[in-house]
Amino acid sequence: MPGPLTGVRILDLTVGIAGPYATKLLADYGAGVLKVEPPGGDLSRRLGPFRADTPNPEASGTFLYFNTNKRSLMIDLKRPAGVEALLRLAATVDLVVESFRPGVLDRLGAGFAALNARKPSLSLVSVTNFGQDSPYRDYKGTDLTLYGFGGEMYTMGVAEREPVKMYGTAALVETGASAAVAAMGALFVSQRQGIGQHVDVSIVDSHLGGADRRHVSAIAYEFSGRKTPRTPVNARAVLRGPYPCADGYVELTGAGARLDRFAKMLGNPEWLADPKWYRTGALLDSELGEELEANFYPWLYAHTKREIWAKAQEARVLCGPLLTIDEIARDEHFRARGFWARLDHPVAGQIEMPGRPFILPKSPWELRRPPPLLGQHTVEILREAGLDDAEITAVTEVS
Amino acid sequence: MTVRLPLEGVRVVDLCVVWAGTFATLLLADLGAEVIKVENPFVLPPMTRGALAHPSKEYAAALPPAAGGYPNNDPGARPWNVHPTFVSLYRNKKSFTVDWRRPEGMEVLGKLIAKSDAVVENNATETLERLGVTYEWLRQWRDDIVMIRMAAYGSSGPYAQARALGVHLESVMGHTLIRGYDDLDPTTSTPIFSGDYLAGAQSALAVMMALWHRDRTGEGQLIEMAQAENASAMLAQGFMDYALNGREPERIGNRSIYGFCPSGVFPCRGGDVALVEDRWVSICVTSDDEWHGLVVAMGSPEWATAASLASQTGRRAQEAEIEAAIGAWTKGWDDYDLFHHLQAHGVPAAPILDGTRAFDDPHVQARGVYQPMTPFDQIGTYRFVTPFLRFPATPLTVHQPPVAMGEHNDYVYRELLDYSEAEYQGFKDRGHVSMDFDASIA
Numbered sequence: 152m153p154g155p156l157t158g159v160r161i162l163d164l165t166v167g168i169a170g171p172y173a174t175k176l177l178a179d180y181g182a183g184v185l186k187v188e189p190p191g192g193d194l195s196r197r198l199g200p201f202r203a204d205t206p207n208p209e210a211s212g213t214f215l216y217f218n219t220n221k222r223s224l225m226i227d228l229k230r231p232a233g234v235e236a237l238l239r240l241a242a243t244v245d246l247v248v249e250s251f252r253p254g255v256l257d258r259l260g261a262g263f264a265a266l267n268a269r270k271p272s273l274s275l276v277s278v279t280n281f282g283q284d285s286p287y288r289d290y291k292g293t294d295l296t297l298y299g300f301g302g303e304m305y306t307m308g309v310a311e312r313e314p315v316k317m318y319g320t321a322a323l324v325e326t327g328a329s330a331a332v333a334a335m336g337a338l339f340v341s342q343r344q345g346i347g348q349h350v351d352v353s354i355v356d357s358h359l360g361g362a363d364r365r366h367v368s369a370i371a372y373e374f375s376g377r378k379t380p381r382t383p384v385n386a387r388a389v390l391r392g393p394y395p396c397a398d399g400y401v402e403l404t405g406a407g408a409r410l411d412r413f414a415k416m417l418g419n420p421e422w423l424a425d426p427k428w429y430r431t432g433a434l435l436d437s438e439l440g441e442e443l444e445a446n447f448y449p450w451l452y453a454h455t456k457r458e459i460w461a462k463a464q465e466a467r468v469l470c471g472p473l474l475t476i477d478e479i480a481r482d483e484h485f486r487a488r489g490f491w492a493r494l495d496h497p498v499a500g501q502i503e504m505p506g507r508p509f510i511l512p513k514s515p516w517e518l519r520r521p522p523p524l525l526g527q528h529t530v531e532i533l534r535e536a537g538l539d540d541a542e543i544t545a546v547t548e549v550s
Numbered sequence: 551m552t553v554r555l556p557l558e559g560v561r562v563v564d565l566c567v568v569w570a571g572t573f574a575t576l577l578l579a580d581l582g583a584e585v586i587k588v589e590n591p592f593v594l595p596p597m598t599r600g601a602l603a604h605p606s607k608e609y610a611a612a613l614p615p616a617a618g619g620y621p622n623n624d625p626g627a628r629p630w631n632v633h634p635t636f637v638s639l640y641r642n643k644k645s646f647t648v649d650w651r652r653p654e655g656m657e658v659l660g661k662l663i664a665k666s667d668a669v670v671e672n673n674a675t676e677t678l679e680r681l682g683v684t685y686e687w688l689r690q691w692r693d694d695i696v697m698i699r700m701a702a703y704g705s706s707g708p709y710a711q712a713r714a715l716g717v718h719l720e721s722v723m724g725h726t727l728i729r730g731y732d733d734l735d736p737t738t739s740t741p742i743f744s745g746d747y748l749a750g751a752q753s754a755l756a757v758m759m760a761l762w763h764r765d766r767t768g769e770g771q772l773i774e775m776a777q778a779e780n781a782s783a784m785l786a787q788g789f790m791d792y793a794l795n796g797r798e799p800e801r802i803g804n805r806s807i808y809g810f811c812p813s814g815v816f817p818c819r820g821g822d823v824a825l826v827e828d829r830w831v832s833i834c835v836t837s838d839d840e841w842h843g844l845v846v847a848m849g850s851p852e853w854a855t856a857a858s859l860a861s862q863t864g865r866r867a868q869e870a871e872i873e874a875a876i877g878a879w880t881k882g883w884d885d886y887d888l889f890h891h892l893q894a895h896g897v898p899a900a901p902i903l904d905g906t907r908a909f910d911d912p913h914v915q916a917r918g919v920y921q922p923m924t925p926f927d928q929i930g931t932y933r934f935v936t937p938f939l940r941f942p943a944t945p946l947t948v949h950q951p952p953v954a955m956g957e958h959n960d961y962v963y964r965e966l967l968d969y970s971e972a973e974y975q976g977f978k979d980r981g982h983v984s985m986d987f988d989a990s991i992a
Contacts, residue, residue, distance in 0.1 A: 155759040155760065155762050155763035156759065156762065172783065176752075180759055198808045199808065200787060200790055200791035200794055201794065202795060204795075212787060212791060212794055213786070213787055215790065216787070216790050281913055282940065285917060286912050286913055286916055287893075287912075287913050289893075290898075290900075291840075291896065291899075292900065293806075293813075293834040293836060294834075295804055295806075295815075296832045296834055296898050296899055296900040299830075299832040299900055299901075299902040299903075300832075300901060300903055301903075303905070304902055305902050305903065306740065306904070306905075307740045307742065308738065308740060309738050312731065312734075313804070313815040313816075313830055314815055315729070315731055315803050315804060315815070316729070316804050316815075317729050317742070318725055318728050318784065318785055319784070319785065319787050319788065319799075319807045321725070321744055321784035321785070322744075324748065324783050324784050324786065325744060325747045325748050325751065328747075328748055328751035328752050328783075329577075329938070329939070331752075332577055332581075332751055332754050332758065333939045335556075335755060335759065335762070336556035336939065336941065337941070338762070339556045340941070344553065344554060346553065347943075348941060348942050348943035348944065349942060350939065350940065350941055351939075351940035352939060353938070353940075355913070356938040357938055359914065359919050359938065360919065360935045360936070360938030361573075361751075362569050362743055362746045362747040362750050362751075363742060363743040363746065364616070365905065366639070366935045367616045367635050367638070367905075368615070368616065368905025369638075369905040369908055369920070369933075369935065370619075370634050370637060370638050370932065370934060370935070371615035371616055371619030371634040371905065372615065372619070373909070373932045373934075374619050374620060374621040374622070374634055374932060375618075375620060375621070375622065375623045375634075376623075377618075377623075378615065378904060378905065379615045379616060379904070379905055381740075382740070388614075392739070392741055393721070393726060393737045393739055394737065395735070395737060399727075400726075400727070400735075400736050400737065401721070402718050402720075402721035402726055402741070404717065404718070404741075432609050432612060435612045435613070460712070467713060469714060469715055469718055470714075470718060471714055471717075471718030471720075472721065472722060473721045473722075473724075473727040474722055474723070474724055474727070476724050476792045476799065477796075479723060479724055479782075483707075483708060484703060484709045485707070485778075487706065487708065488706055488707045488776065490779050499794070502793045502794065503793055505779070505786075505789050506779075507779070508756075508775070508779065508780045509698075509753070509756045509773055509774065509775040509776075509780060510773065510774040511756065511760060511763070511771060511773055512772065512773075512774075513771040514759070514760075514763045
């Protein structure tokens with residue numbers, strides 16, 4: 152069954168994580184994504200993980216994950232023939248997405264004005280660290296530095312130590328999802344109004360304005376003058392956060408208005424029947440909080456994370472076990488739902504990887520083609536754009 | 551021809567609670583969709599408008615700023631309209647009230663759906679079923695309606711009934727175990743809402759894709775997002791390493807999964823404002839050239855110019871020593887001075903900003919990230935965050951400050967649904983129409 156974006160053609164000049172994740176999402180739902188790679192390829196081809204830690208630009212785990220369903224063409228944009236081929240291609244697509252530093256594409260002669268001149272309804276979505284017109288537009292950044300600046304990393308970790316980030320490139324993945332939203336917005340404007348524009352997605356701004364807590368610490372301060380700190384090791388909130396148990400950890404949110412549910416989870420023990428626990432704000436009292444935890448820990452250590460989760464579900468307490476990747480991969484829930492996708496790749500072999508982010512029953516996610524080899528589709532894509540053999544040779548010959 | 555916003559003309563019914571769905575509808579609203587929040591004066595949804603309808607000043611003061619930091623530390627007459635955890639997600643939306651637990655309330659909701667394009671909801675599984683709001687019911691009102699449901703683990707499988715916020719499904723999907731300090735246990739992992747960010751953004755994307763599909767085929771669809779499945783993208787490299795090598799990711803703090811070295815957060819000179827006591831800069835060296843830039847930026851100290859450190863492999867062999875030496879150097883610096891100094895030498899670096907400092911940053915000011923807004927009830931004018939995507943030809947602006955519950959009752963009942971004055975008065979008399987929660991709610 153075709154995806155919702157079947158028939159949409161996208162020229163993809165992004166590298167790394169955020170931009171490629173945006174175009175992966177579009178490609179996985181049917182868009183024809185033409186990935187333009189420089190000689191040497193997307194930098195993520197040099198990042199791992201690799202099988203047996205042996206680098207191979209055709210089998211980087213990062214590249215494979217973020218480039219499913221795309222076709223690759225290799226173009227050297229430092230050569231005039233390359234730029235001209237890009238502009239010819241631009242005339243045949245519905246959207247261009249790029250992640251060069253601001254101004255670079257303009258200097259190459261393939262900026263928004265040049266692209267839009269070939270097709271007035273064509274939009275360009277740029278995904279950059281700080282945005283096109285920021286005073287820091289030329290500054291470098293990584294997941295760590297951009298999230299630390301724009302996101303709410305300051306309050307992650309403990310007060311005695313430095314702030315600590317999320318896993319890997321999670322922050323860039325979040326931005327990638329927002330950039331895909333921007334791309335759809337641009338497509339709607341092109342389609343419905345025939346207007347092309349240069350859409351500007353800043354990684355930092357996507358965290359300043361994203362859902363994850365930065366907007367909270369900012370407005371809480373603006374409202375009340377109160378600063379949100381990192382919590383000292385021994386002063387964490389009661390019944391909120393990860394707790395140890397017999398075989399690992401569980402994340403628990405059991406306080407607030409529904410302490411009765413927490414009591415039910417524990418089998419309504421006598422100690423928790425005392426009305427003192429149920430007064431509004433009782434658990435904000437540090438002595439009561441300590442007393443509660445002293446009673447709670449033996450129960451935790453007597454149960455496994457799965458047992459605790461099952462009891463929590465029965466009692467309608469918010470809870471989740473901290474699972475390992477191996478446990479997730481074997482988990483019967485995700486198996487039963489058909490979450491996993493099987494990738495068959497000419498170099499990397501057969502790999503099971505996470506599948507659809509959401510289910511569109513009438514226009515589904517699908518692994519239609521494996522991530523491309525570098526330049527695998529150069530000739531066929533240039534031919535589709537109407538270049539003749541001599542022109543194709545001019546693009547592909549090694550300078 | 552007047553230029554229209556990307557989603558102008560699209561109407562979205564917002565049945566969301568807490569973060570993920572609310573962020574999805576925020577993105578749709580910023581893009582120009584008319585998003586109408588459906589609220590119920592007889593139901594205080596968990597957290598979404600605050601844990602309590604009327605917390606006292608003292609109680610609010612004992613809560614963390616995210617929950618208790620109300621304007622001027624006073625919850626005021628209608629604290630639910632300004633709850634700091636959620637208020638910023640309510641801009642550009644409309645809100646009306648109806649008690650849709652009653653048949654006549656359901657009919658009002660149905661009439662709204664008949665005039666809408668999409669419905670977004672992220673309640674616990676079965677919540678809407680119990681009220682009779684199923685996709686089949688929606689289709690009785692509007693055949694080509696798009697609906698997205700964002701149950702934590704999806705509507706099928708052994709965990710279908712498990713309740714979760716973003717933090718819980720993030721734990722189940724592995725994130726909580728593998729982020730955080732390498733030398734402290736996972737109980738120090740701070741509860742975060744990154745799963746909500748990702749699920750919200752992808753749900754907005756899913757709705758837009760389904761509308762795109764509808765425009766071409768005339769058919770709507772029921773989208774299912776299992777937020778746990780969706781969150782897996784944040785752990786992409788971990789899943790791929792497992793697939794390729796059968797390995798589990800380790801907790802490595804601020805170090806790089808790609809082995810970029812050094813990569814860390816280093817102390818800077820303490821701030822001179824009473825509020826701010828700790829300041830930090832992040833540095834991540836992704837190439838040998840950038841390492842050279844860092845060495846020069848540090849004034850080429852002898853330890854750093856050692857040939858053994860010129861390559862990433864060499865640096866990784868002495869990672870802890872390098873981090874300690876950099877930390878000793880950064881300590882004397884102001885974080886912003888160091889930010890500019892390092893960037894001038896081509897080194898990726900940035901201050902770690904806390905929520906109190908973001909407002910004053912030159913980038914933030916130049917980009918208009920925050921903007922004064924005056925919400926309903928004259929609670930004052932405050933700087934709220936604005937739409938973060940820039941569409942120059944169809945600018946995404948703030949046309950509605952964070953919406954108060956019931957602020958658009960007149961609009962929805964009279965204009966949109968065309969009820970007569972007498973009918974509207976009847977809904978008021980029977981408690982559907984209100985800007986306050988019912989007295990039964992604490």
